[in-house]
Amino acid sequence: MIEECLVAEFRIEGDDCPLATATANADAAIDARPPQLRADGNVLIQFSAQPSDELSETLDADDRVRYLHVSHTDGRSNYRCLSKHPCVVHELVNAGFLVESMRYENGGATMRGAVVGYDVLRGVMEAAGRTVGVSLQRVYPLRTDDDEAVASGYELTPAQEESIRVAVEMGYFELPRTVTAVEVADELGISKTAFLERLRRAQGSLFGTMFG
Template sequence: MIAACLVVAFSVTGDDCPLARAARETGVPIDARPSQLRTDDNALLQFSAPAPDAAGHRGADRAEGFEELEEFETEDRSVDPARYGPVAETLDADDRVRYLHGAFAGDRVEFRCLSKRPCVVHALSDAGFMVESIRYDPDGEHHRGAVVGYDVLQGVLSVGADRSDVGDVDIAVERVHPLGATEGDTAGARRWSITSAQEAALRTALEMGYFAVPRETDASEVAAALGVSKSALLERLRRGHRALLEQVL
């Protein structure tokens, strides 16, 4: 058995799959579930994006949905993608996308479709990456999941160079740590995938009023309370902030 299972967050730039292109062209972030790759190399996608502001569209959509269910229509009919926002319009115009469907869910639109072009995540999975979540931002995409062992991690990182079918992509590790608790980790550190040192820095800074408005203490005083240098404190706060925001937003 392999001793190490690593929780990994990757950033990917240069992907030209439909979701990556839609996020880039519209400026709208897209949250995706792990896609399903069929034997014909087409992929089944499930993802969501912010809903347009017009609340009337959402109500109308729900009403029509119940009506259609009761009638059990046997023929597909088209709807205007504009009602579901710019992501829907962009994907509807992409000839690599088929069977696009959108449904309002609160302040988001849940989409499903078939993509004739697999995304980079499928190449990462082929190399051993077990994906948990994907976020497509206008400036790139972020993959979260796990790999078993450091050899597999190196194989995943080499996908951009070894797989010509994924295009000119750049893959970089944003964060990596062993799966499960390490000795000395607190419950908060395990829950939010931050180090115990980062959690201590965040908690102490919060308790001392560092995040208050106006600020009740400065970084030097917080660092002194922790017995670390000011630069070390600021680095822990920065890394801790980033880890928390990536998981919450």
């Protein structure tokens, strides 16, 4: 059994994948789930961003993107599509990198995830060395209190998670309440209605997970 798990963060520059290209052309930031490589060679990617017609049009015009679908929830645009372009991240995944989060911005990407032990890290680094523009930004041991049981994870969107975090930090859930919904919404840069909708959806997800 491996005793130590490491958290690693990689930066990718110069990758010409559709999401990196789109953030360079549309001046947008994209939060993506780890891509899923299908048996037919296509890559299923799911990601979200602030609403942007320019981003949607850029992706739709990219010949490497197929079946682009856009929905809107909690003030963000959620995208799903297939890509015919192989992602650099697959090279690292094949070497043992367990991707947890990906953020594309300014034509590049930051990936955060885990590697199980230093031997695996060395293999991932060798794979990164064979890939153009991949560099290790930082690595540190995963503390036992940093990890949570898989069954206790909550399906929150990045916007919902941010709304709850800011609300907690500002004292929205304190008794008596120290800030109003309007003040939290202003801090988030959204309307009161959007904040309350995010909060209700997040609470529904949390309570649904807790009570089945």
